[in-house]
Amino acid sequence: MGELEISLRDVNTLSIMIRLSLAAICGGLIGYDRGRKRRPAGFRTHILVCIGSALVMITNQYIIEIMKYDTDPTRLGAQVISGIGFLGAGTILITGKQQVKGLTTAAGLWASACMGLAIGIGFYEGALIGCIFILGSMTLLHRFDAFVMSKTKLIELYVELVSVKSISKFFDFVRNNNMEITNVEIIKTRTSEELVGLFVTIKQKEKHDHMKVLTLIGTLDDVVIVEEI
Incomplete structure (x- = not known):
């Protein structure tokens, strides 16, 4: 493992800047797709969720590595995963024609939060691969889902x-x-x-x-x- 890679896994000014920038980019990619389809939570919301989640994990790592507190490294992240539910619930609507809207957006917000947690702890590979899968599910699979639904009896x-x-x-x-x-x-x-x-x-x-x-x-x-x- 090279010095740069070690530096990016540790908590320092460079790693913090890279992690938060990556969170903004990855969250923005997911949010752009939602915003383009005029969903309740769009570009800025997904960016904020991803950056906030990343910051939580950076703070958690800082508490353990810099402040030397002996605590569970997943404690704050677990609160984000459960707490993001209230934001996702706000995007789910039932229209006057009893259509349920916003489930995909809610799931996207939750996935963006998880992606931010991965970025925040320095798990760059998992976050980037996850971003590709999340974005692919929202764009490519949307067309496939519409095609399947149009062919049912x-x-x-x-x-x-x-x-x-x-x-x-x-x-x-x-x-x-x-x-x-x-x-x-x-x-x-x-x-x-x-x-x-x-x-x-x-x-x-x-x-x-x-x-x-x-x-x-x-x-x-x-x-x-x-x-x-």
């Missing part, structure tokens, strides 16, 4: 109909097109007292592209809005 829809009387007509239309309704919830819409909203889970007997199913349902005269949720 189950489709969850939000449908608005012109009146309550249209519900039975809608059900008959679905059944006549080789599909079945496995779950349904009826709600009042905010736009009009006459319109009725449905949260519907439809199971296809033959697998089709979801957009094709949406287009088919949209052809029914009584359907005002149809969206996949």
Whole structure:
């Protein structure tokens, strides 16, 4: 192990600057992807989480190596891992159409905190490899996940109909097109007292592209809005 590498593993001005800079870069990469997709926690939030986590571990290492206190080197880091949950919970939202949003962002914040802890203790290799995997999961796997979801037989829809009387007509239309309704919830819409909203889970007997199913349902005269949720 060379002198530079030893220096970067110890707590000194150079290692602190490099660790915090690396935390800002790695956290920024994750946050940029979230910010570009207009998620609640974006570029600055991820940077702050990663830098804060790194600083916690640097402080922990400083307490042990410089101040010579005999304590658990993972103690402060454990508090970060559990404490970051409140920030992640704030990014999870349930929309008016009962869609759960923000789970990936919350997981990204937690992963950024863990990445910051690795950087803060000087585990550069693990942090950089982890950054690549986290970023890859958020970007490349997002497309794969969307592709898989679009090919499943189950489709969850939000449908608005012109009146309550249209519900039975809608059900008959679905059944006549080789599909079945496995779950349904009826709600009042905010736009009009006459319109009725449905949260519907439809199971296809033959697998089709979801957009094709949406287009088919949209052809029914009584359907005002149809969206996949």
